[in-house]
Amino acid sequence: MSKAAHQRTPDGAVAPRRDLEGLVGYQLRRVGAEVVKELSRIFSVVGLAPGQFSVLMLIAEHPGCFQMELARLANVDRSTLVPMIERLAQLKFIRRRQSDTDRRAFHLRVTARGRKAIDQVMPDLRAFEETLTDALNAREKTALLRSLRHVEDALLRQ
Amino acid sequence: MSKAAHQRTPDGAVAPRRDLEGLVGYQLRRVGAEVVKELSRIFSVVGLAPGQFSVLMLIAEHPGCFQMELARLANVDRSTLVPMIERLAQLKFIRRRQSDTDRRAFHLRVTARGRKAIDQVMPDLRAFEETLTDALNAREKTALLRSLRHVEDALLRQ
DNA sequence: TATTGTTATACTCTATAACTATA
DNA sequence: TATAGTTATAGAGTATAACAATA
Numbered sequence: 001m002s003k004a005a006h007q008r009t010p011d012g013a014v015a016p017r018r019d020l021e022g023l024v025g026y027q028l029r030r031v032g033a034e035v036v037k038e039l040s041r042i043f044s045v046v047g048l049a050p051g052q053f054s055v056l057m058l059i060a061e062h063p064g065c066f067q068m069e070l071a072r073l074a075n076v077d078r079s080t081l082v083p084m085i086e087r088l089a090q091l092k093f094i095r096r097r098q099s100d101t102d103r104r105a106f107h108l109r110v111t112a113r114g115r116k117a118i119d120q121v122m123p124d125l126r127a128f129e130e131t132l133t134d135a136l137n138a139r140e141k142t143a144l145l146r147s148l149r150h151v152e153d154a155l156l157r158q
Numbered sequence: 159m160s161k162a163a164h165q166r167t168p169d170g171a172v173a174p175r176r177d178l179e180g181l182v183g184y185q186l187r188r189v190g191a192e193v194v195k196e197l198s199r200i201f202s203v204v205g206l207a208p209g210q211f212s213v214l215m216l217i218a219e220h221p222g223c224f225q226m227e228l229a230r231l232a233n234v235d236r237s238t239l240v241p242m243i244e245r246l247a248q249l250k251f252i253r254r255r256q257s258d259t260d261r262r263a264f265h266l267r268v269t270a271r272g273r274k275a276i277d278q279v280m281p282d283l284r285a286f287e288e289t290l291t292d293a294l295n296a297r298e299k300t301a302l303l304r305s306l307r308h309v310e311d312a313l314l315r316q
Numbered sequence: 317t318a319t320t321g322t323t324a325t326a327c328t329c330t331a332t333a334a335c336t337a338t339a
Numbered sequence: 340t341a342t343a344g345t346t347a348t349a350g351a352g353t354a355t356a357a358c359a360a361t362a
Binding site for chain 2: 329330
């Protein structure tokens, strides 16, 4: 139980404490949400939302993977993936092929159309990266990516 | 338009490229989503979701503020705030008082019950911070917060 | 005319639980 | 029994557009 004594202004009101600004968790949530808004604009030109696009990229990086593997890679429940996969298939950005050895499972692959969509947005994605890291030098950017990886490891380990 | 030539495996498939790992934007979205999942667990003990709790904290830091100010502080549309404010008022964590000078607007303040809720979760929030930054030394943590602030500035400026 | 807050609506992301088909 | 994927359902966060009351 906290025994934190709130600082008070003369009229008894709780004084602004600015607790949030020093919290890594809060800042990550906040920046993450802002990033998603901008990514929405970028990916909308190929008809995708950020989550859908990242699944497309993961399939490109793991050709022939199953949905269960994808769920692990993306850190989401398998049910979360279903509408995303459905959307990508509907746009013919991926194709599903039943496994020869396990008829419950389907290999996922990016189609030529899917690769075209990735190529189409990649320049804007790179430009967005430039904007994001505009105020950081090469060393700071490397340190940021490294710290984010450590933070993510901590999150997944717990 | 990108002229990126995809590397291919002998059978013609697109080779894994690991493009995502080096993208700050992607990592921020990913880590932000993970943070939200853990914050959901932490705040659920007082009946709040992460967004709701951060609005509560913002009101605590800006006593007497209006919803329009809050929307700016939280970087969300004013309509997004309505159900959050409603939830906080329903739990009696905040109270609304009509402004004397502008009868369209309502001053928002955290109640004693709201402060109690903040105090109740703060220890867990601090512990979560510890876990998050476990692998970072003091200098790295400061650098991370500083870089996140720069990235957010870039996002809000564009 | 402009602003404060609300409502209606819609989409994305997320999960849990129960289900089918298959292993 | 266990696993791959689906469906039904629900909650949270986000936005746009149109509205009422007030400035």
